Amino acid sequence: MQDYTNLTNVQKDVLREIGNIGAGNAATSMAKLLNKKIDMQVPSVKVVSFDEVMELIGGPDKLIATVFFRIQGEAPGTVYFILSIEEAEFLVNEIVPGNKVSLFGDSTNEFAISALQEAGNILTGSYLSALSDFTNINMQPSVPYLSIDMAGAILTVGLLELSQVSDYALIIDTKINEQEEQKGVRGNFLLIPDPASLTKLFQALGITDYD
Amino acid sequence: MTDVKTIVKVGIADLNIVRAPGIIRTSGLGSCVGVVIYDEGKRIAGLSHILLPESSLAKQAEINVFKYADTAIPVLVNKLIDDGARKYALKAKLAGGAQMFHFTSNSDIMRIGPRNSEAVLAILQDMCIPVIASDIGGNVGRTIEFNPDTSKLKIKKASKEEQLI
Numbered sequence: 001m002q003d004y005t006n007l008t009n010v011q012k013d014v015l016r017e018i019g020n021i022g023a024g025n026a027a028t029s030m031a032k033l034l035n036k037k038i039d040m041q042v043p044s045v046k047v048v049s050f051d052e053v054m055e056l057i058g059g060p061d062k063l064i065a066t067v068f069f070r071i072q073g074e075a076p077g078t079v080y081f082i083l084s085i086e087e088a089e090f091l092v093n094e095i096v097p098g099n100k101v102s103l104f105g106d107s108t109n110e111f112a113i114s115a116l117q118e119a120g121n122i123l124t125g126s127y128l129s130a131l132s133d134f135t136n137i138n139m140q141p142s143v144p145y146l147s148i149d150m151a152g153a154i155l156t157v158g159l160l161e162l163s164q165v166s167d168y169a170l171i172i173d174t175k176i177n178e179q180e181e182q183k184g185v186r187g188n189f190l191l192i193p194d195p196a197s198l199t200k201l202f203q204a205l206g207i208t209d210y211d
Numbered sequence: 212m213t214d215v216k217t218i219v220k221v222g223i224a225d226l227n228i229v230r231a232p233g234i235i236r237t238s239g240l241g242s243c244v245g246v247v248i249y250d251e252g253k254r255i256a257g258l259s260h261i262l263l264p265e266s267s268l269a270k271q272a273e274i275n276v277f278k279y280a281d282t283a284i285p286v287l288v289n290k291l292i293d294d295g296a297r298k299y300a301l302k303a304k305l306a307g308g309a310q311m312f313h314f315t316s317n318s319d320i321m322r323i324g325p326r327n328s329e330a331v332l333a334i335l336q337d338m339c340i341p342v343i344a345s346d347i348g349g350n351v352g353r354t355i356e357f358n359p360d361t362s363k364l365k366i367k368k369a370s371k372e373e374q375l376i
Binding site: 049 | 224263
């Protein structure tokens with residue numbers, strides 16, 4: 001099984017391409033959903049300790065709104081779509097213009113939660129289907145889970161499976177954001193493959209110089 | 212005498228100890244369990260951030276002993292005793308062990324919050340360390356902070372509500 005710490009540059013490039021394909025497709029979905037131009041950044045592939053995973057998102061007690069899927073099938077893993085609370089409220093307002101919504105606190109709005117879950121579902125779903133088409137690997141997503149809570153509490157769920165095998169996680173992080181706007185939606189896609197899935201992904205993409 | 216307090220931060224699958232007037236904190240506990248073991252008289256406390264219940268789950272050659280309840284708690288207790296805590300005076304407070312999501316798949320790993328709490332309670336009982344207070348379960352994240360001066364554990368949830376146990 002692959003040791004995370006000695007990935008070759010080619011392998012990292014391949015993983016970056018995976019982030020690219022997934023997020024690119026998700027950005028297109030988002031552009032359609034909001035009828036706006038959406039940019040995406042070059043994905044970054046990182047091998048980080050569990051604490052560093054939380055720091056990537058802003059620290060373990062930062063409140064975030066997340067939609068995530070467990071991926072089952074040949075290459076299991078977890079994929080997260082992460083927004084800050086403000087960004088999530090902004091996104092819901094864009095989709096359902098009109099009332100000011102609140103996702104957190106006393107005035108939490110059921111309707112807003114449901115809209116966010118659906119948006120997350122569409123975006124993350126398109127990320128996953130692109131990935132599945134590209135690699136030709138059968139990926140079965142779970143139902144989408146929505147959570148608004150501390151980053152540490154939410155992200156740990158995606159690390160549990162690999163924490164039995166490793167003290168590091170491999171993360172493919174891609175940011176998408178609205179063009180031209182200061183206050184826009186900026187989302188992060190985090191794909192955390194389970195350790196055993198790396199071999200599968202590399203094989204599927206024809207990386208053979210791989211142990 | 213300054214009143215700058217040291218705050219010792221404990222990461223995931225990590226542990227540390229602190230003496231008054233310092234305080235010790237760990238952030239973003241979900242299914243993880245934060246175990247505080249302290250000697251009230253000596254005003255010394257240790258905190259362990261436990262990720263998984265048993266080291267037998269490990270599929271690694273070299274395990275990180277701080278990650279598992281059954282290995283981390285004995286290490287924490289020894290560290291406290293080395294630093295002057297008295298074994299018979301040790302008490303515990305815990306928080307965390309939430310079930311963040313209700314998964315439809317019945318994979319065992321997904322019930323990890325309750326399993327973590329159960330494992331911690333069993334080990335503390337084995338070691339004859341009484342659990343004075345706890346706030347475990349539910350489906351929320353918690354940030355906890357222990358002050359060995361007062362032996363109080365402050366628990367902060369995402370909803371901003373705070374409680375002292």
